[in-house]
Every structure is written in C-alpha cells, then in structure tokens.
Amino acid sequence: MNAPRPTPAKLRIDGATKYYETKSGLVHALEDFSAEVRDGEFACVLGPSGCGKTTLLWSMAGLHSLTAGQVLLDNQPVTKPHPEISMVFQEANLLPWRNLQKNIEFPFEIKRQNPADHRDRVRQLLQRVGLDGFQNKFPRELSGGMQQRAAIVRALSLDPSVLLMDEPFGALDAFTRDEMNLLLEEIWLETRKTILFITHNIAEAVFLSDRIFVMSARPGRLHRVYDVDFERPRDLSITTTPRFFEMVNEIKAQIDHKVTAPTKMRAADAA
Amino acid sequence: MVDSQLRDRIPSFGKKEGGGNQSVSLSNMSAFTSGNSRTIGEIFAIVLVAVIIIGGTEFALRTFEVPQYVLPTPSEIIVALFTDFHFIAPHLGHTLVELLSGYAIGASIGLILAAVITQFPFAEKIIAPYILMLVTTPMLALVPLLILRFGFGYEPRIIAVALASGPMVMINAATGFRRVDLAKIALARSYGASTMQIFIKIRVPMALPMIIVGLMIGAIFGLLTAVGAEMVGGGFGLGNRLTTFSSTIQMPQFFAVILILALLGISIYVIFFLIGKKWASWES
Ligand SMILES: Nc1ncnc2c1ncn2[C@@H]1O[C@H](COP(=O)(O)OP(=O)(O)O)[C@@H](O)[C@H]1O
Ligand SMILES: [Mg+2]
Numbered sequence: 001m002n003a004p005r006p007t008p009a010k011l012r013i014d015g016a017t018k019y020y021e022t023k024s025g026l027v028h029a030l031e032d033f034s035a036e037v038r039d040g041e042f043a044c045v046l047g048p049s050g051c052g053k054t055t056l057l058w059s060m061a062g063l064h065s066l067t068a069g070q071v072l073l074d075n076q077p078v079t080k081p082h083p084e085i086s087m088v089f090q091e092a093n094l095l096p097w098r099n100l101q102k103n104i105e106f107p108f109e110i111k112r113q114n115p116a117d118h119r120d121r122v123r124q125l126l127q128r129v130g131l132d133g134f135q136n137k138f139p140r141e142l143s144g145g146m147q148q149r150a151a152i153v154r155a156l157s158l159d160p161s162v163l164l165m166d167e168p169f170g171a172l173d174a175f176t177r178d179e180m181n182l183l184l185e186e187i188w189l190e191t192r193k194t195i196l197f198i199t200h201n202i203a204e205a206v207f208l209s210d211r212i213f214v215m216s217a218r219p220g221r222l223h224r225v226y227d228v229d230f231e232r233p234r235d236l237s238i239t240t241t242p243r244f245f246e247m248v249n250e251i252k253a254q255i256d257h258k259v260t261a262p263t264k265m266r267a268a269d270a271a
Numbered sequence: 272m273v274d275s276q277l278r279d280r281i282p283s284f285g286k287k288e289g290g291g292n293q294s295v296s297l298s299n300m301s302a303f304t305s306g307n308s309r310t311i312g313e314i315f316a317i318v319l320v321a322v323i324i325i326g327g328t329e330f331a332l333r334t335f336e337v338p339q340y341v342l343p344t345p346s347e348i349i350v351a352l353f354t355d356f357h358f359i360a361p362h363l364g365h366t367l368v369e370l371l372s373g374y375a376i377g378a379s380i381g382l383i384l385a386a387v388i389t390q391f392p393f394a395e396k397i398i399a400p401y402i403l404m405l406v407t408t409p410m411l412a413l414v415p416l417l418i419l420r421f422g423f424g425y426e427p428r429i430i431a432v433a434l435a436s437g438p439m440v441m442i443n444a445a446t447g448f449r450r451v452d453l454a455k456i457a458l459a460r461s462y463g464a465s466t467m468q469i470f471i472k473i474r475v476p477m478a479l480p481m482i483i484v485g486l487m488i489g490a491i492f493g494l495l496t497a498v499g500a501e502m503v504g505g506g507f508g509l510g511n512r513l514t515t516f517s518s519t520i521q522m523p524q525f526f527a528v529i530l531i532l533a534l535l536g537i538s539i540y541v542i543f544f545l546i547g548k549k550w551a552s553w554e555s
Contacts, residue, residue: 061461063460081460081462081463083463086461087457089457096553097476109472110462110463
C-alpha cells in the first residue's frame with residue numbers, strides 16, 4: 001500500500017553482449033547483461049578482474065559498440081559519447097603535461113567553451129574536494145588521492161547527470177580509499193547524480209551503493225542484484241557492524257562458490 | 272552469430288596496444304649535463320678542468336717549441352679568431368643560411384610525414400625500411416652529384432642539409448607519435464573530441480619529447496652535412512674556409528673556424544635542451 005514510488009530508469013542496459021576481435025580469435029567479454037540504474041541512484045557493478053566490467057562501462061560511455069544489445073539513457077540509445085555522461089577512469093588518467101587547472105579545463109576546451117566562463121564553478125568544486133590552491137601543480141606533484149579527486153572534479157566540470165566510475169580508487173591505499181569513499185558519498189548526496197561505480201572490492205561496493213550488480217566471471221553476466229539499505233550519510237563505523245560483515249560475506253560466498261572456478265580465478269588475477 | 276559489422280577493435284584499458292607506452296625522456300640529451308642543476312663547486316671544477324687543459328696545452332706547445340703549422344697554441348687561435356673574424360663572419364653567415372633553410376625544409380617535411388604516416392600503420396610498415404635507408408646513408412655522398420646538377424651555389428648544400436636532417440626528425444617524431452596511450456585518447460573521446468582534437472591535444476603533446484629530441488639530432492646532422500658539403504665544392508662557407516686555411520697552412524685561422532663550429536654545435540644543443548626543459552619536462 002505504502003510501496004515506494006517507482007523511480008524512473010535513468011540508464012538501461014539491454015542484453016549487452018560484446019565480443020572482442022583479436023589475432024587469436026574472438027574474446028567473449030560480456031554476455032547478455034541487462035540492468036537498470038534509477039535516476040539519482042548510486043549503483044555498483046561488482047565482479048572479479050577480467051569479467052568485463054570495463055567493457056560494460058565503455059559501452060555505456062559510448063566509447064565502443066556492443067556486439068548485441070543496447071544502452072539507453074532516458075530511453076534514448078547511447079551510441080556515441082553523450083554530454084550528460086561523464087567518465088572517471090581507472091587510475092586518475094590526468095594529462096601529465098597540463099597542470100591541475102588546465103586538466104580540469106580540458107573538457108571545456110574539447111567542447112569549445114571558454115573555461116573563463118566556468119572559473120567560479122571549477123573553483124568551488126576544487127574547494128569542495130580540498131584542492132584549491134593546487135591549481136598550478138602538475139599531476140606528478142600530486143598524491144594518488146589528490147589526482148583522483150582532480151579526476152572527479154574534471155568529470156563534474158561539465159555538470160553531467162550520469163557519472164560512470166571505473167575502479168577509480170583501486171590503486172589507492174586503504175586509508176586514502178576510505179577517505180575517497182566518504183568524499184564521494186558526500187558529493188553524491190549534494191549533487192544527486194546517477195552514479196554507476198565499478199569495483200572488485202566487496203566492502204567498497206557495500207559501503208557506497210544503493211544497489212549492487214554482481215557479475216560472473218568472463219563472459220560477464222549479471223549474476224545477482226543486492227539492495228543495500230544502510231542509512232545515509234554513512235560513516236566508516238558501519239563497516240564494523242555485523243550487518244555489514246554479513247552482507248560482505250554473503251556476496252563473497254556467492255562469488256567464490258558459484259561464479260568463479262579456481263582455475264578461472266587464477267587467470268583473472270593474472271590479467 | 273556475431274555480426275561482423277558490430278565487432279570493433281577498440282581495445283580497452285588493461286591492454287596497451289599499438290606502440291605501447293614506452294617512456295622516453297630527455298635524459299639522453301642531458302647525459303652531458305648530468306642532472307638539472309649544478310652546484311657552485313661543480314661549475315668551479317668544470318672551469319678548472321678547462322683552465323688546466325688549455326693552459327697545459329699552451330705551456331706544452333711553447334716549451335717543446337711545436338711549430339705553428341703543426342699545432343698553434345690556444346692563445347694564437349684566440350687572437351686569430353678576433354683579428355680575422357671579419358674575414359670569417361660572412362662565411363659563418365653562408366653556413367647559417369644553408370643550415371637554417373635546409374633544416375627548415377627537412378624538419379617540416381619530416382614532421383608532417385611522421386604525423387601522417389603513423390596514422391596508417393600499414394603504410395608505415397611499407398615505408399619504414401626506406402626511411403631507415405635515408406637515415407643511415409650519409410647524404411654527403413650525394414653532394415658531388417648535386418653540384419653537377421645545381422652548380423656551386425647554395426642549392427646543393429641546402430638540399431643535402433634537408434636530406435640529412437629530415438629523416439632524423441621524421442624517425443624520432445614517428446616514434447613519438449606511435450606512443451598511443453589509449454586511456455588518454457578515450458578520455459578525450461568521452462568528451463566528444465574529434466580526431467583533429469585528439470591529434471592536437473593528446474597525440475602531439477605525447478609525442479613532443481621525442482619530437483624535440485628528433486629536432487635536435489636533425490639540426491646537428493644538418494650542421495655536419497652543411498660543413499661537409501662546403502668542403503666538397505664551392506667558394507664560400509665555413510667548410511670551404513677549413514679547406515682553404517689548411518691548404519694555405521693558416522693553422523690559427525683553421526682552428527678558429529673549428530672553434531666557431533664547436534660553438535655552433537653547442538648552441539644547437541643548448542637551444543633544444545632549453546626547449547625540452549620548457550615543453551617536455553613533464554616526462555621525467
Ligand atoms: N581490446 C580488447 N581486445 C581483446 N580482449 C579484450 C580487450 N579489452 C578487454 N579484453 C578482454 O575482455 C575481458 C574483459 O575485460 P575488461 O572489461 O577490461 O574486464 P574488467 O574491467 O572486469 O577487469 C578480459 O578477458 C580482457 O582480457
Ligand atoms: Mg577494468
């Protein structure tokens with residue numbers, strides 16, 4: 001009777017299937033993956049290395065085509081990069097020959113907009129993530145966490161409605177990662193962007209998400225969907241609660257027993 | 272089952288395909304300067320070594336009374352450099368004209384070819400051995416032929432300089448353009464960048480350190496070739512002065528010209544070192 005009002009799907013992935021063509025034959029990376037991400041939702045895609053997470057995200061960003069299936073944004077098929085969708089890459093992927101300010105202005109340059117018209121907004125974003133004052137620093141002068149914060153500001157600079165994040169904190173140490181997770185949740189609560197976040201870290205997925213899409217090993221399929229209903233804003237103390245442990249363990253058991261055979265796990269680790 | 276129309280070859284992250292992501296640095300250039308900055312002590316030591324070598328040579332040549340036509344003393348060379356500079360200066364001008372025009376032609380063609388050819392891996396594979404041949408063949412060997420065709424003016428020398436510097440610039444610049452970092456190209460594309468924007472904002476900056484190395488090597492090869500061509504034929508240019516001064520046994524003047532050539536070479540190095548410091552320092 002008092003069922004939650006259904007939120008419309010912002011993103012829909014419909015039977016996404018992808019084969020890569022390589023010299024040694026076809027690589028089946030993604031198989032019939034379907035999912036919906038609601039407007040303003042924080043969703044995670046969780047799966048072992050090499051299961052096709054990046055492949056999925058690249059299709060959603062319009063960076064490469066699917067062999068079969070499609071991606072819909074507000075019911076419109078995404079076939080090429082879309083201005084409403086911004087991507088945060090594995091590793092920060094800053095341009096090393098540009099300083100921080102110039103890195104963040106990069107999207108404006110590509111869109112042929114005058115960065116000066118956006119200075120205030122960019123400044124606010126930099127302040128928000130604690131990078132104000134570092135505008136003239138080059139990426140190599142910034143720590144890994146700072147680089148990733150810069151990458152988030154860059155992705156937000158054009159004010160997209162969807163943020164696709166590909167294991168953005170995978171290369172960070174555990175403390176910095178926690179810090180980044182907290183910051184990301186705060187930013188998400190403030191902006192209510194639709195976020196699809198990729199990770200192979202179960203605890204990270206549970207901490208951040210409203211929903212978790214668990215993928216099977218290659219070829220990646222949707223294995224299970226978990227709802228996560230810890231209250232927001234979350235803080236690190238929830239990671240030590242029994243409920244959190246339970247959830248992490250349950251997902252872990254799923255992945256260990258059903259999804260990856262031991263041999264495949266080794267192959268995936270090597271990748 | 273798989274629609275071949277839909278398959279594509281865009282590789283995703285983990286794999287860095289293509290030319291890979293080998294990092295180049297200007298450290299090969301800075302081999303002579305061993306690092307970025309020097310302490311006062313180090314500079315002092317370098318000057319001291321120079322003083323010892325020059326002073327020692329001067330002293331030895333005087334004590335053993337080595338005749339001037341065998342080896343002039345450093346002081347005689349310096350004196351000749353200043354007193355005869357007005358004779359040598361026009362020839363320096365000719366050499367610079369040949370070097371600058373030949374290099375401008377060779378380097379621009381080399382750069383354009385490198386940028387274009389690396390976009391077509393198949394064409395590149397076909398052309399590569401010919402470029403290698405151009406790089407490894409001393410272009411000086413062509414000068415007598417060029418003189419036959421173009422006479423004793425600037426033309427054969429400019430052509431030789433262009434032929435010597437162009438392939439050097441090209442082969443290094445091509446190495447730079449081949450360094451594709453797929454993640455950075457994907458970043459640009461995710462904001463809707465055109466092929467031209469990707470080229471200008473990603474590929475060129477990425478290639479810049481190698482381009483600068485290529486431009487420097489090209490300039491030095493150009494200088495060598497200009498002087499060599501001047502020695503082969505024609506009545507002007509620093510190379511021609513070398514042959515004249517040695518045939519008339521004007522040894523102080525001969526070495527003064529050598530000194531000028533050394534300074535030219537060092538200036539080329541310093542110019543490109545500074546350019547590299549400004550535009551390619553992000554690499555190290
Ligand atoms: N460009 C490519 N060509 C061939 N195979 C690829 C390419 N990109 C990824 N793969 C393969 O597809 C599978 C999924 O890769 P990816 O999507 O990067 O996985 P994940 O991001 O989950 O680690 C892997 O086995 C990988 O080796
Ligand atoms: Mg990945």
